[in-house]
Amino acid sequence: MLVALAGIPVLIALAVRLTSRVPSGRGPAFLDRIAENGLFAAVTGLLVSIPLFLPLTVGVVAGDTIAGEAGLGTLKYLLAAPAGRVRLLLAKYVGAAVFCLSAVLAVALSGMAIGALLFPVRPVTLLSGDTVSVGEAMVRVLLIAGYITVSLLGMAAVGLFLSTLTDVPVGAMAATIVVAIVSQVLDNLPQLEWLHPWLLSHYWLGFADLLRQPPSFDNFASNAWLQLGYIAVFGALAYGRFTTKDVLS
Amino acid sequence: MSRRWLRWLPAAVVPAVIGAAVVAAPLQAVSIGPLPEKTPAEVLAMAANHQVRALTGTVEQDSDLGLPQLPPGAPTSGPGATTLLELLGSSHTARVYADGPTKVRVQILDQLAERDLVRNGSEVWLYSSRDNTATHVTGLDTFKPYGIRGGMKHDPGTHPMPTPEDIAKRLLAAADPGTSVDLGPEVRLAERSAYQLVLTPKTVNTLVASVAVYVDGETGMPLGTEVRARGQQEPAFRVAFTELSLVAPDASIFQFTPPEGATVKEIGLANDLPASTDPTLPAPGLPAPGAPAPAVPAPEPVPDPGPLPDPSQIPAPGPVPDPSHIPDPSHERPKVTGSGWEAVVEVPAVAIQRVLDSTPLLAQAAVAVPGGRLLSTSLLNVLITDDGRAFAGAVPLERLQAVAAAP
Numbered sequence: 091m092l093v094a095l096a097g098i099p100v101l102i103a104l105a106v107r108l109t110s111r112v113p114s115g116r117g118p119a120f121l122d123r124i125a126e127n128g129l130f131a132a133v134t135g136l137l138v139s140i141p142l143f144l145p146l147t148v149g150v151v152a153g154d155t156i157a158g159e160a161g162l163g164t165l166k167y168l169l170a171a172p173a174g175r176v177r178l179l180l181a182k183y184v185g186a187a188v189f190c191l192s193a194v195l196a197v198a199l200s201g202m203a204i205g206a207l208l209f210p211v212r213p214v215t216l217l218s219g220d221t222v223s224v225g226e227a228m229v230r231v232l233l234i235a236g237y238i239t240v241s242l243l244g245m246a247a248v249g250l251f252l253s254t255l256t257d258v259p260v261g262a263m264a265a266t267i268v269v270a271i272v273s274q275v276l277d278n279l280p281q282l283e284w285l286h287p288w289l290l291s292h293y294w295l296g297f298a299d300l301l302r303q304p305p306s307f308d309n310f311a312s313n314a315w316l317q318l319g320y321i322a323v324f325g326a327l328a329y330g331r332f333t334t335k336d337v338l339s
Numbered sequence: 340m341s342r343r344w345l346r347w348l349p350a351a352v353v354p355a356v357i358g359a360a361v362v363a364a365p366l367q368a369v370s371i372g373p374l375p376e377k378t379p380a381e382v383l384a385m386a387a388n389h390q391v392r393a394l395t396g397t398v399e400q401d402s403d404l405g406l407p408q409l410p411p412g413a414p415t416s417g418p419g420a421t422t423l424l425e426l427l428g429s430s431h432t433a434r435v436y437a438d439g440p441t442k443v444r445v446q447i448l449d450q451l452a453e454r455d456l457v458r459n460g461s462e463v464w465l466y467s468s469r470d471n472t473a474t475h476v477t478g479l480d481t482f483k484p485y486g487i488r489g490g491m492k493h494d495p496g497t498h499p500m501p502t503p504e505d506i507a508k509r510l511l512a513a514a515d516p517g518t519s520v521d522l523g524p525e526v527r528l529a530e531r532s533a534y535q536l537v538l539t540p541k542t543v544n545t546l547v548a549s550v551a552v553y554v555d556g557e558t559g560m561p562l563g564t565e566v567r568a569r570g571q572q573e574p575a576f577r578v579a580f581t582e583l584s585l586v587a588p589d590a591s592i593f594q595f596t597p598p599e600g601a602t603v604k605e606i607g608l609a610n611d612l613p614a615s616t617d618p619t620l621p622a623p624g625l626p627a628p629g630a631p632a633p634a635v636p637a638p639e640p641v642p643d644p645g646p647l648p649d650p651s652q653i654p655a656p657g658p659v660p661d662p663s664h665i666p667d668p669s670h671e672r673p674k675v676t677g678s679g680w681e682a683v684v685e686v687p688a689v690a691i692q693r694v695l696d697s698t699p700l701l702a703q704a705a706v707a708v709p710g711g712r713l714l715s716t717s718l719l720n721v722l723i724t725d726d727g728r729a730f731a732g733a734v735p736l737e738r739l740q741a742v743a744a745a746p
Contacts, residue, residue, distance in 0.1 A: 112664050119451040122471075137451070215598035217453040218446060219466035221474065268365075298451045304592070306448075308433070319357055328351035333346045 091147045091194045099135025099201030103128075118296075128205025129214055129224070132231050133301070135201035136194070136238060141295050144193060145270035148242050151189045152249020153263030155315040156332065160257040166337050175333050176237060183250050183325070190242040198235040202228065215225060220303040230300055236318045237297040237310055244290050244320030245270055251328040254335065287312075341675035374532050374556035379520045382534045382554050386437045389559035393587035396529065400578040403571070405717040411522045421746040424700070429489045429577075435580075444592050457595040464595040517541050517679035523551060528563055529583040532556045532586040543681035545569075546718055546733045547701045553579060568717035576719045683732035683742045691721065710740050 106124045123130040156179075159165040182183055205211065213311060214227035222230070249266035256262050273290040276282055286292050293316060296309030392654070404427070436444040441461075447454040455466040463476040475729045482542075523535035533553040540547055546568050553563040563579025597603050674685040695702045705712040711724035713736055722739040730739045 119469075144557035212599075215471075215600070217451075217597055219453075219455050219468065219595060219601070221465075221596070223597050244694070290456045295450055301447070302446065302448070302453060304589075322353045323350075326353040328424040330350040 091150065091315060092127060092192060094261060095139065095147060095193050096196040097198035098139055099131050099197055100204045102134055102138065103131040103201070103204040103208050103312045105133075105271045112285065123215075124205065125209060125275060126212075127214055128207070128209035129202060129227050129231060131209070131233065132198045132201030135197045136211050136297070137233060137295075139197050140241075141274060142271075144197075144217040144242060145245060147193055148186070148190055148245055149266035150263045151247055152186045152246040152251050153261075153266045154259045155186055155250050156253040157259040157262040158253075158336055160337070161259045169337055176329065178240035179192070179250070179254075179328060183328075187243055191239045194238045194242070198231055202231065203259065216303045217298065217301045218303040222303070228258045230305070233300050233305075237300060237313065238294075240310075240314055240317055241291075241294050241297075244324075247321040247324040247328070248290070254332040258284050265280040267289030267311050279310055288316070290316075292316065374525055374534060377522070379522050379536060382522065382559075383520070384534055385534075385559035386536075386552070388555045389555075389557050389561075390481060391560040391585055392440075394560075394583060394585050395588045396435050396580045396583035398433045398435050399581045400576075401431070401504070401574070402428050402430060402576050403573045403714070403717070404428055404575055404719075428528060430550065432581075435438075436592050438590075439585045439591070442590075443595045444588075444595075451468075455595070457593060459593040459595070464597070466595070466597065466601070470602075471598070471600065472604065474600040474606060475597070476606045478607045517681075525556070526553055527554050528555075529580040532563065533562050542680055544734055544738050546720065546735065547680060558585065566718060571717050588701055593702065634655065677732075677738075681732070681734055681738065682734040683730050683739060685730045685742075686731055688723060688727045688729045691723055708736060710738075710743060 103124060105123065120130050120134045122251065124134060133200070159168060169175060173181075211224055213221045213223050214230075215221050245266065248269050249262065252265045252269075253262040255260070270291060271293075272296075277286055277289050277292055293309050293313035296313060299306040299309045349730050432447065432448045434446045435593075441457070441458065443458040443521070445456045449469070452467070455464070456466040457466070461478065465474040466472070513708070517540060519541055521537045521539070525533050525538045526533050536552040536554060538550040540549075541637075542648040548565070548569045549565040552561055553565075553566040554560070562583065564577070565574045565579070565692050566576040566676070568575040673687075676683045676685070692721050695705070701714065705723065707713075708722070711722050714721040714730050715736070719731065719733055720736055720739055721729060722736065722743060723729045724743050728743065730743050732739060733741075
């Protein structure tokens, strides 16, 4: 899955490389910047992956955590070890969180690599029109990767909880992905404005604030609090469910 | 069995704690000592004489003008009225930096994009990240007609969000005998306590129900403005600081060099006045200084949010009079009937027509009424009569029709 994710920026960069000039203002934001500056391949790759590809892979991993073991019939053996259910749950969540980070880094690093390979790398123009050095730009891309990793943690917690509900891993995966997509759909309905700040995906595109000068960390903080809330709520639900569950398989 | 239920306890406690924290947070903010008592006149004076010159802050604008929502991906950097419509008709967040009147930077934070206005001395840069274009305006110090902020008015396509201070100043200037000025309850804005000046028109012949200006209790700086329209629950227009610190921003913020690869347009004000300075054009954003009309944002359109009429059924654009019969609009002052809140401005129909032509959305929004076509918003009505005249004002349609019918 990581390879597939790493392939996204490569695909984008190759497409830009092989076609003639991309007219500005068409396609995903930043697409037209790639030809000028390879570092934007990473940003565009992340931008394109956020709505679907990253939630998809995180949903698969998080949905598989408990239900996967149950589906394979290995869960009861895991619980036979004296480690305890809480520890198993925590270990599974940490595993999913590590996957979130590696998934985002896979996109970011392969994007920077392919961008550097195919296009010139030069000081980066930020959204504010100011220009920063290559070093600072790379720091910002890594900050964005951090932002997106944090954005996915709440979803991983939802996946973990859904995974404790069932013994069919595919069900948990699908349900997690559906949650992410429903959240994005709701976020686009102006009639539900009061709900928006509470939606899992509300701040997903807020990483653009790190591309402003001076960078704004307001969204970073709000996003972190929101995701923390999701982790707390769904972590507690997963705990309640998993420690009271009769494990038969 | 009871042990089993105990394990669900965290799942119940955590949401409860979060809920409690969310409810408690705003309550905590209110528990700060009240401001000293003042009369409306004292607050007005405070606002007029405030000495704040340097600030760093975030401004939020919310509009509910009864316009159809533009799709989120709509062009936001295009020319003319569409941009204006987008700027005033929808919600925005902007970061504002200022260090004296000649060093200003406004950043309108769009999703995945940004529009910037940087003023440093006599130079102004406008930059839009969406299409990577920069506009360079020079010669501001030798250009007088609109005063210091005039320079910002010349490119409606990139007109910045008006700052709360701008708007409040104009509103206070408009407070005349036809307006009652009261103090409302104190408000908290950007973590500061503020007086609330409420201007209420005494006449019923206007769309404006009330205008509130928030005046910082400590410095007297206007922190925000809220305009309410008659018959509308939500404020029609609100712009206010959400974050504010009165420290001078870093000087590097005002240094702007257009990025490599950007399209740069040069405008020299001193010798080359762009056409959009035409004073008879509906002023972008706000009425020209001195205009008697209450400062109500912009030439905005549209009927109730019902479905837009089928384009094929829209009456053809009203008869556009032969241009040769129309006096050159740039040499004619707009004719104003009535004063204060009831003022109706007669604008040359060509100007309106130009706006309509460039903005099909507006043209679609015009509805046929007896005597012409009406562009209606919660704060502004524009009547284009069948004989090719146009009347605009923050007044009900009946008054526009009456003015149009008067000899």
